[in-house]
Amino acid sequence: xxxxxxxxVMYLGMSxxxxxxxxxxxxxxxxxxxxxxxxxxxxxxxPLIHPGQKRYEIKYYLVAVLFLVFDLETVLIYPLAVRYxxxxxxxxxxxxxxxxxxxxxxxxxxxxxxxxxxEWD
Amino acid sequence: xxxxxxxxxxxxxxxxxGGQVILILAGLALIFVDIWLSTKHKANEGxxxxxxxxxxxxxxxxxxVFREWSLHDIVFMGVFSAEKFSVFVSCIVLMAxxxxxxxxxxxxxxxxxxxxxxxxxxxxxxxxxIALVQSVDLLMMFIxxxxxxxxxxxxxxxxxxxxxxxxxxxxxxxxxSFGSAFFLFGLALLFGLTGSxxxxxxxxxxxxxxxxxxxxxxxxxxxxxxxFFKMALVPxxxxxxxxxxxxxxVITGFMATAVKAGAFGVFVKLLFVTFTPIxxxxxxxxxxxxxxxxxxxxxxxxxxxxxALLTMFFGNLIAVSQENVKRMLAYSSVAHAGYMALGILAxxxxxxxxxxxxxxxYTLMNxxxxxxxxxxxxxxxGAQTLEDYRGLGFKYPxxxxxxxxxxxxxxxxxxxxxxxxxFYVFSAAIKEGYLLLAALGVLTSxxxxxYYLRVIYMMYMKDAVRExxxxxxxxxxxxxxxxxxxxxxYFGILPEGLARIATIAQQSLAFVF
Numbered sequence: 025x026x027x028x029x030x031x032x033v034m035y036l037g038m039s040x041x042x043x044x045x046x047x048x049x050x051x052x053x054x055x056x057x058x059x060x061x062x063x064x065x066x067x068x069x070x071p072l073i074h075p076g077q078k079r080y081e082i083k084y085y086l087v088a089v090l091f092l093v094f095d096l097e098t099v100l101i102y103p104l105a106v107r108y109x110x111x112x113x114x115x116x117x118x119x120x121x122x123x124x125x126x127x128x129x130x131x132x133x134x135x136x137x138x139x140x141x142x143e144w145d
Numbered sequence: 146x147x148x149x150x151x152x153x154x155x156x157x158x159x160x161x162x163g164g165q166v167i168l169i170l171a172g173l174a175l176i177f178v179d180i181w182l183s184t185k186h187k188a189n190e191g192x193x194x195x196x197x198x199x200x201x202x203x204x205x206x207x208x209x210v211f212r213e214w215s216l217h218d219i220v221f222m223g224v225f226s227a228e229k230f231s232v233f234v235s236c237i238v239l240m241a242x243x244x245x246x247x248x249x250x251x252x253x254x255x256x257x258x259x260x261x262x263x264x265x266x267x268x269x270x271x272x273x274x275i276a277l278v279q280s281v282d283l284l285m286m287f288i289x290x291x292x293x294x295x296x297x298x299x300x301x302x303x304x305x306x307x308x309x310x311x312x313x314x315x316x317x318x319x320x321x322s323f324g325s326a327f328f329l330f331g332l333a334l335l336f337g338l339t340g341s342x343x344x345x346x347x348x349x350x351x352x353x354x355x356x357x358x359x360x361x362x363x364x365x366x367x368x369x370x371x372x373f374f375k376m377a378l379v380p381x382x383x384x385x386x387x388x389x390x391x392x393x394x395v396i397t398g399f400m401a402t403a404v405k406a407g408a409f410g411v412f413v414k415l416l417f418v419t420f421t422p423i424x425x426x427x428x429x430x431x432x433x434x435x436x437x438x439x440x441x442x443x444x445x446x447x448x449x450x451x452x453a454l455l456t457m458f459f460g461n462l463i464a465v466s467q468e469n470v471k472r473m474l475a476y477s478s479v480a481h482a483g484y485m486a487l488g489i490l491a492x493x494x495x496x497x498x499x500x501x502x503x504x505x506x507y508t509l510m511n512x513x514x515x516x517x518x519x520x521x522x523x524x525x526x527g528a529q530t531l532e533d534y535r536g537l538g539f540k541y542p543x544x545x546x547x548x549x550x551x552x553x554x555x556x557x558x559x560x561x562x563x564x565x566x567x568f569y570v571f572s573a574a575i576k577e578g579y580l581l582l583a584a585l586g587v588l589t590s591x592x593x594x595x596y597y598l599r600v601i602y603m604m605y606m607k608d609a610v611r612e613x614x615x616x617x618x619x620x621x622x623x624x625x626x627x628x629x630x631x632x633x634x635y636f637g638i639l640p641e642g643l644a645r646i647a648t649i650a651q652q653s654l655a656f657v658f
Contacts, residue, residue: 029337029360128169128173131176131177132176134177135176135177135180138180139180
């Protein structure tokens with residue numbers, strides 16, 4: 025009937041219990057007297073000049089997305105290189121598969137360059 | 146099939162997944178064509194890209210029909226299979242892709258959106274859907290699901306600056322990720338239990354007798370929930386109306402047909418390959434004693450029973466109160482998903498055949514309706530309310546006639562393919578003894594007839610209150626509308642050919658091994 029998942033269920037149950045207990049006990053025992061001043065970001069500091077959430081330029085997102093492409097490339101190629109011997113029985117297919125993967129990413133990179141995604145202005 | 150027994154072979158790849166290879170190469174090539182076009186031929190960019198896309202999709206369709214339909218190597222490295230069922234569903238997806246591309250040329254021109262990325266994303270969406278249907282590996286299935294979804298998320302947001310489009314796309318993204326997470330978690334549980342993500346290996350491992358574990362049922366439930374999000378069955382349908390209303394009209398048509406076909410296809414494949422194998426039903430215990438396995442049906446059937454009922458009722462009832470025609474069509478697509486779920490629930494040959502037939506005919510009528518809708522609209526959101534449809538019947542007789550035809554087909558009246566599809570699905574359900582559900586289904590389709598016919602009533606029997614300006618009708622859209630209209634009537638009068646092909650297609654699920 026059981027299959028090793030019971031420990032996971034127990035773990036999930038325990039963590040849920042701990043979270044609820046911590047939040048519940050502190051809510052029950054702690055005093056709750058809100059004041060507007062208490063709700064500011066720095067209760068005893070200087071007043072804030074502008075809100076904490078600022079809008080960034082869209083270019084940063086673009087760079088982040090392009091970075092993600094290369095990041096994924098590393099993440100996927102590295103384990104393959106490590107485990108290459110174990111996969112050798114697949115033949116040359118597995119070897120060329122990596123290059124197909126890189127070629128597809130390269131197409132994306134050329135597209136990004138041509139669309140001037142990495143020019144700053 | 147042992148995990149190490151897979152051998153890479155290029156010819157086998159071409160046999161089994163050649164259609165996918167064509168699509169990927171075409172998509173990558175079109176990226177560069179688009180860069181070139183956007184500097185040299187900016188004015189005709191949309192049209193040229195559209196036709197190139199159509200050719201790529203046609204080439205894929207040709208490969209699927211003439212090559213993959215009749216071949217013996219059906220599994221490639223335990224990842225993709227090309228049995229007739231997947232090929233049939235892939236053909237539906239490609240048909241939806243071709244029709245959507247034909248309409249998109251005119252749509253993009255009317256809305257001043259002619260950009261090449263649109264068609265590249267459409268190709269990748271079609272690719273993802275085909276890969277989803279062809280995969281026999283849960284992990285590949287998940288990747289394909291994400292490829293499809295990511296392309297569709299961007300396409301849904303393609304009306305830049307339109308608040309509803311952005312809102313719909315964000316909702317779709319968030320809820321879609323949620324659904325995918327369910328799928329992934331179910332997959333992980335199954336992998337933890339059996340040590341494999343291959344559908345056939347899973348089927349054999351589960352048959353040994355660990356299927357009664359609660360963990361297996363939790364995994365099945367989670368995978369089903371993930372797919373129900375894409376299929377838009379009722380407790381999981383919340384995103385549908387907003388996304389369908391917000392997205393570009395042609396993309397809405399594509400989402401309601403191709404994505405749904407993909408999700409239903411893979412759901413049927415998953416159920417009848419792994420969780421309730423056809424072999425277990427047909428009494429050919431070639432691989433395992435299947436008495437045990439089939440009993441998983443006892444777990445998913447009640448769930449699907451209730452979901453089908455809820456979907457049919459809620460989809461149709463909420464559609465009645467809609468004032469916006471596009472939003473009404475969104476709820477109607479939810480209702481249609483309910484009818485198709487009924488066919489899966491029947492779990493017999495007729496039911497699966499009915500689902501395939503229904504998907505095929507639904508693709509034709511739904512894309513047709515969205516094609517007329519975008520023309521009448523002029524610019525997106527120009528004229529979508531029922532009030533705007535008043536008195537159109539005599540001012541624009543051809544468009545109104547086509548719209549009426551598509552709506553009649555959706556309502557399921559003879560002599561259209563919509564009637565035949567409903568007939569197959571309901572008769573399959575009755576044959577399996579789901580008499581009450583079938584009766585309720587017919588009842589809800591009567592409710593459905595009310596809101597479909599109301600649009601026709603508005604067009605022909607009311608006087609116009611407001612002048613609307615339909616956009617120009619592009620030639621490719623005419624081709625698409627002619628294909629859809631003739632298809633609906635042809636398969637409504639002579640359904641036997643398609644039904645026979647669908648019957649052969651659904652049988653092939655028994656031979657995925």
